[in-house]
Amino acid sequence: MSILRVWMALALFLAIAQTAAPQKDREPSPPPDRLEQAEREKPGDGISRISRLLAVQPAGQAHFLEIKTRGLPFMGSAEAKVTMIEFSDYQCFFCRRHDRQVAPRIVKEYVESGRVKYVFADFPLASHAGASKAAQAAHCAGDQGKYWEMNDLLFRHPQSLTQTTLKAFGTSLELDNQVLLDCVDSGKYAQKVRDGLSQGKRVGVRGTPSFFFGLTDKTQPTLRVRKTLTGAHPYPAFQRLIEELLAQ
Numbered sequence: 001m002s003i004l005r006v007w008m009a010l011a012l013f014l015a016i017a018q019t020a021a022p023q024k025d026r027e028p029s030p031p032p033d034r035l036e037q038a039e040r041e042k043p044g045d046g047i048s049r050i051s052r053l054l055a056v057q058p059a060g061q062a063h064f065l066e067i068k069t070r071g072l073p074f075m076g077s078a079e080a081k082v083t084m085i086e087f088s089d090y091q092c093f094f095c096r097r098h099d100r101q102v103a104p105r106i107v108k109e110y111v112e113s114g115r116v117k118y119v120f121a122d123f124p125l126a127s128h129a130g131a132s133k134a135a136q137a138a139h140c141a142g143d144q145g146k147y148w149e150m151n152d153l154l155f156r157h158p159q160s161l162t163q164t165t166l167k168a169f170g171t172s173l174e175l176d177n178q179v180l181l182d183c184v185d186s187g188k189y190a191q192k193v194r195d196g197l198s199q200g201k202r203v204g205v206r207g208t209p210s211f212f213f214g215l216t217d218k219t220q221p222t223l224r225v226r227k228t229l230t231g232a233h234p235y236p237a238f239q240r241l242i243e244e245l246l247a248q
Contacts, residue, residue: 070221122196140183
C-alpha cells in the first residue's frame with residue numbers, strides 16, 4: 001500500500017512539474033479564416049463548399065457561376081485569355097502572404113505577358129474592423145491614378161488605418177492628401193466595397209483570399225467561373241490552373 005502511495009505521489013509531482021514548465025516563446029499566429037481552417041484540417045473541404053456551386057446539369061451542360069467584373073480594378077490586358085479574380089481583405093494575414101509571396105510571380109509571368117487579367121474584389125471580413133475603410137482608401141487613391149500603389153501599401157502596412165497613416169501613404173504616393181481624406185471620410189466608395197462583399201457571398205466566398213478563374217469574355221463584363229482556389233496556396237497551384245485554361 002505504501003508503494004502505491006509513493007507511485008501516486010510521484011505521478012502527481014510529475015504532472016504539476018509538466019504544467020508549470022515554461023513554454024518556448026512562439027510567434028502568435030492570427031486566427032485562420034473558416035475556409036482556410038477547413039482546408040488544413042481536411043484538404044479539399046474548404047474548396048468543396050464553393051465547388052458544390054459548380055454543379056453539372058442533367059443534360060450535361062456545365063452550369064457556371066458568374067461574377068460581374070464591371071468597375072472592378074484589374075492589372076493586365078483587357079484582352080487577356082484568362083481572367084483571375086481575387087476576393088481579398090487588407091487586414092487578412094493569408095491575403096498579405098499571397099500578396100507578398102505569390103502575386104508578384106503571377107504578375108511577372110502571366111499579367112505582364114498579356115495572358116492573364118488580374119482582377120481585385122473587396123471582401124472585408126467583419127472580424128477586421130479597419131478592412132472596409134482600407135478598401136475604400138484604395139479606391140479613393142484610384143481617383144488620383146494610384147489604386148495599385150495604395151493596394152501595395154495597405155498590404156505592406158496592415159495596422160489600423162488612422163488619419164495619420166493615411167496621410168503618410170498619400171504623401172509617399174504624391175497624392176493630394178486633402179482630396180484623399182475627404183474621399184475616405186465621405187464614404188464615397190462604401191457601397192462599392194459592400195457590393196464586393198455581397199457578390200463574394202453570392203458565389204460562395206466564406207474566407208479570404210479566394211480566387212476564381214475563367215476565360216475572359218470580351219463581349220460581357222462578367223466572368224464565367226471554371227476553376228477556384230481558396231486560401232494562400234503556393235505559386236505552382238496557380239500556375240497549374242492558369243496553364244490549363246490557357247491550353248483551352
